[in-house]
Amino acid sequence: MNSTQVLNAIGSCLARAMERGLGKNGLVFPVACQETEDDDCRNSCRNLEQIFAQMNETYRFAEALANGELKANVSRSNIFAMPLKALQASLRYLTWQTNQVADGDLSQHVDFLGEFSLSFNRMIESLREKDSLEQRLKTITDVLGEGVYLVDPEGHLIFANPEAERLLGYGFQEMAGELVLHAIYKQYADGTFFTPEGTQLVTAVQIGQSYDNDDCVFACKSGRLMPVSLACRPVITGGRLEGTVIAFHDITEQKRHQRSLQTINALLEKQASTDALTGIYNRLKFSKLLALEISRARRYHSSMAIIMFDIDKFKDINDTYGHQAGDSVLIDMARVINANIRATDIFARWGGEEFMVIATGCTLEQGMQLAEILRIRVAEKIFSVPRAVTASFGVSAFRAGDNEISLTNRADHALYQAKENGRNRVEAEDAAS
Amino acid sequence: MKKVYDFKWEDLGNLEEGRPNLGGETSVVVYRLMQFTFKDVFSKELGKEKTCELFVKAGLLAGREFCRNVLNCALPFDEFIADLKAKLIVLKIGVLQVEQANMEELNFMLTVSEDLDCSGLPIFGEAVCDYDEGFIAGILKEYTGKDFTAREIDCWATGDRTCRFEVKPVEK
Ligand SMILES: [Zn+2]
Numbered sequence: 083m084n085s086t087q088v089l090n091a092i093g094s095c096l097a098r099a100m101e102r103g104l105g106k107n108g109l110v111f112p113v114a115c116q117e118t119e120d121d122d123c124r125n126s127c128r129n130l131e132q133i134f135a136q137m138n139e140t141y142r143f144a145e146a147l148a149n150g151e152l153k154a155n156v157s158r159s160n161i162f163a164m165p166l167k168a169l170q171a172s173l174r175y176l177t178w179q180t181n182q183v184a185d186g187d188l189s190q191h192v193d194f195l196g197e198f199s200l201s202f203n204r205m206i207e208s209l210r211e212k213d214s215l216e217q218r219l220k221t222i223t224d225v226l227g228e229g230v231y232l233v234d235p236e237g238h239l240i241f242a243n244p245e246a247e248r249l250l251g252y253g254f255q256e257m258a259g260e261l262v263l264h265a266i267y268k269q270y271a272d273g274t275f276f277t278p279e280g281t282q283l284v285t286a287v288q289i290g291q292s293y294d295n296d297d298c299v300f301a302c303k304s305g306r307l308m309p310v311s312l313a314c315r316p317v318i319t320g321g322r323l324e325g326t327v328i329a330f331h332d333i334t335e336q337k338r339h340q341r342s343l344q345t346i347n348a349l350l351e352k353q354a355s356t357d358a359l360t361g362i363y364n365r366l367k368f369s370k371l372l373a374l375e376i377s378r379a380r381r382y383h384s385s386m387a388i389i390m391f392d393i394d395k396f397k398d399i400n401d402t403y404g405h406q407a408g409d410s411v412l413i414d415m416a417r418v419i420n421a422n423i424r425a426t427d428i429f430a431r432w433g434g435e436e437f438m439v440i441a442t443g444c445t446l447e448q449g450m451q452l453a454e455i456l457r458i459r460v461a462e463k464i465f466s467v468p469r470a471v472t473a474s475f476g477v478s479a480f481r482a483g484d485n486e487i488s489l490t491n492r493a494d495h496a497l498y499q500a501k502e503n504g505r506n507r508v509e510a511e512d513a514a515s
Numbered sequence: 516m517k518k519v520y521d522f523k524w525e526d527l528g529n530l531e532e533g534r535p536n537l538g539g540e541t542s543v544v545v546y547r548l549m550q551f552t553f554k555d556v557f558s559k560e561l562g563k564e565k566t567c568e569l570f571v572k573a574g575l576l577a578g579r580e581f582c583r584n585v586l587n588c589a590l591p592f593d594e595f596i597a598d599l600k601a602k603l604i605v606l607k608i609g610v611l612q613v614e615q616a617n618m619e620e621l622n623f624m625l626t627v628s629e630d631l632d633c634s635g636l637p638i639f640g641e642a643v644c645d646y647d648e649g650f651i652a653g654i655l656k657e658y659t660g661k662d663f664t665a666r667e668i669d670c671w672a673t674g675d676r677t678c679r680f681e682v683k684p685v686e687k
Contacts (some may be wrong), residue, residue, distance in 0.1 A: 158674035159638070167669075168676030171626045175612035182593060189597040192611055264547075 083118045088127060094329040108138035129339035136160045153176065176202075188213060229310075231328040232317070237261045237287050241327060249310075249332055251303035263287065264299045269307055289314035290323035300330065309333045352360055358433040359409055360416035368430035372486050375428070375429065375440055379480045387449025389439040389456070390493040391475040392503040403467050410466045414474070418463050422456055438493075446479035446510055453477050461506060472506035479511070522576060524584045540607075543631060550632065552648065570645035576655020577646075588658050592618060595658060607631070609647075614679075621659065623682040625651065626669075630678045633671045642670035644678050651680055661685075 083091070091112040092386045098107055106437040111134045144365055145155035147166060152174050156163040174193060179202070188210050192202040197285040219430035220243065223230045225473030233239055235292050239262040242254040250266055257265070278284045285294035293314040298391040299307045316323055354473035355367035363371070372388070376432040379386045393399075393415060400408040412435065419429055419437065428440040439456070465471045478489055492511040530539040557566040562660045582588065585602055586595070591653050609633035628634070632644045644667045653663040662685035669679035 108572075119607065157671075158640075160674065164674065164676050171614070171675075171677040171679070172626065173611065174614040175626065178613050178615060187593040188593040191597060191600065193600070193604060 083113060083117055085123050086125060088113050088118060092130065095256055100188060103397050104138070104141055109139060111135075112304065115408075117333045127241065136162050139163065139167065146277075147173070149163050149183045177370070183209065189470065194490065198406065213260055226329075228329045228331050231330075232260060233262060233287060233328065234325045235288060235290065235323050237263055237284065246330075249302070249330075250300060253324060266302075267298075269299060269308065271299045273280055273307065283312075286314050286316075287326045287328075290318060292316065296333070298330075310339050311336075329378075360413055360431055361418065362416050363428065363430035365430065365432055366427070368432070368440075369486065371428050371430075372438075372440060372490075376480065376486060376489065380482075383444045385448075386466065387441045387444040387446055387477055387479040388489060388493050389441060389449060389453045389475055389477050390432065390497045391437055391439075391456070391473045392454070392497065393435040393503075394474055394501075397470075399471070407467050411471055415460065415461065415466050416472075418459055419456055422459050423452070443481070446477065449477045449479055450508060450510055457508055473506040474500035474505045476500055522580065524580055534623075543607075544611070546631060567645045567654070571649040571652075574646040574649020574651075575653040575656070576649075578650040578655075579657045580653075581650070582654045582657035592616075594674060601604065603627075609634075609678075612677075621661065621663075621684045623655075623680075625665075625680045626677040628677040630671065633678060636672045639672040639675060640675050642667040643672045643679070644670055647678065648680065652683060655682060 095109070099105075111127075111131040113131075114226060115124050115131060118124045125293045134445075136157075136159075139156055139160055143154055143156040143160075143163050144166055147170055152170060154170070155352040156167065156233060171289035176195075176198075178191070178382070179190055184378055186432040188206055190206065192199045195202075197467050201202050224245070226243070228244060229249045230241070231239060232241035232244055237253070237469065238259050238459050242252075242262075247253055252265070263284055264278050267273055269285060271431065274364065283293055283295065283298070285291075289439045291314075294312065296311045298312050304306055309332070310330040311333045312328060315327050315329075317325050317327060329395075355363060357364040375386055378384065393411065394409065396411070399411055414433070415437070416429075423429055423439060424439075426442050428442070430438050432438045439452070441452050444452065457473065457475055460471065460473045463471070476493045476499065478492035478496060480489060496509040499512075500507045503509065529605065541680050553567060554570070557569065561569070582658070585606075587674060588595070590598060596611075596616075603609055609627040610629050611627045612628065613623065614626060615622075619658045627644075627647065630644060630647060631644075632647055645658060646668055648665040652663040655661075655663045655665075663682055664685055665682045667678055669675035669677065670680050671678065
């Protein structure tokens, strides 16, 4: 082949390539070098053949890079592939760099990659800002003194602050991604189990609703049940439920306080209704109970009797043996009576040496019988003073139209009669009065 | 005259005082002129292999001193690398990029683009950045306390557009 033929062959080969692309086989050098006319032509053809080969190789290399094959190889002497090798190095580096960011390394910078550097560095900057915002939030939740959980709408734990870890004993790492409420919210205060599914708290998390509860129990990792007060708030961004913040604190102390307050109240209530010396009801409480019993008798047309009694010659006992002896007689009297009435009867100190019994459900006759038993028991009892102690009893029974005063007055009158008639006796109310 | 010379960082002198007008920078041509003329003379005196070995040694010393005096070894690895990258740019040594870093086995694949020693050279067919090999190993030795070898597997002088160094701990 002479030079013109060689040029023509190459020309038509290139024209085809420019029209149809390189195709599967790439550029195929159209001349057999050894068949050319002289040495110069042969050498030029060999160089051109090499250039063709390098272009084919470059094409394949570029294709591989375009497909993301960052480990693709190209021969060192390939002069066309050199900028692509620089691109390959940059892409490999960016792969590492991106993984670093994914692993939380925000200290890196990308340089000299034009617009890409700017974008990447901006991304790092904004991630850093987010990071510092997160740090700030973390600091806030750290010093808050409240346990804070962040869960996704399914209830998987996304974040826990140190106080939450401290309170419940679960480290964040061991609970991350878990259904945390299913672990801590499954028992009532008395220890019985329930299913968290369907509870107000779990539902609030699922549908993104606010929820507060001051009387909740969380199970610690240790198994301890901790009374907590909690507040649940949905985190909604762009109209989408991102998750829920659950803030809670230990209210064990508060509960203890509440309980002791209840005890004190009960004690005060007891003090207000009890006679300090004998421990039985005082007059105030008796009046309330009497009113209650009267209204009950009125409503149900049931019977009730009241027995009013007082210790005979109590002033004498006091004068002779002293007030302390008198007090101990009063105490013993209360004991004797208490031991001989029914559990449903109501017994109170009316004042001084006077006592009252409400014999619930009793007619006048039954009231008289009870009074008589009480009279005998008192007379038989050996008191701490060296003399016989007796009591006189007056009995009245509820009649339609009675109130506390009328009923009490009739018993009082009967008692007076018993005293008049010689003491240590039982007298019934005057049927006519 | 002393038989040997021990390099000290202070020997680099006070450039502010010494070069009030010309400043602390010079041209890459001058730097390369010195490197390659050294290489020429040394290789003729000592053979090429020995010369390369000495260049690596000198680079190692330079890397250690550079690390000690310019870098902060107290930083965690990520930040240390970020700092190193920034300093290499500021001092116009090259653009360091990490392609792989295995912190457990301590092997790395690093590239340096626009390398001070070789970028823009004609294709010699062999890597020429012996000094850089030592420099990188020296920095890592100073940072980790372990011995490293850095081998330049791609270089501008071998037809690449970036120098690529495979860095491994020295096997004991
Ligand atoms: Zn190089």
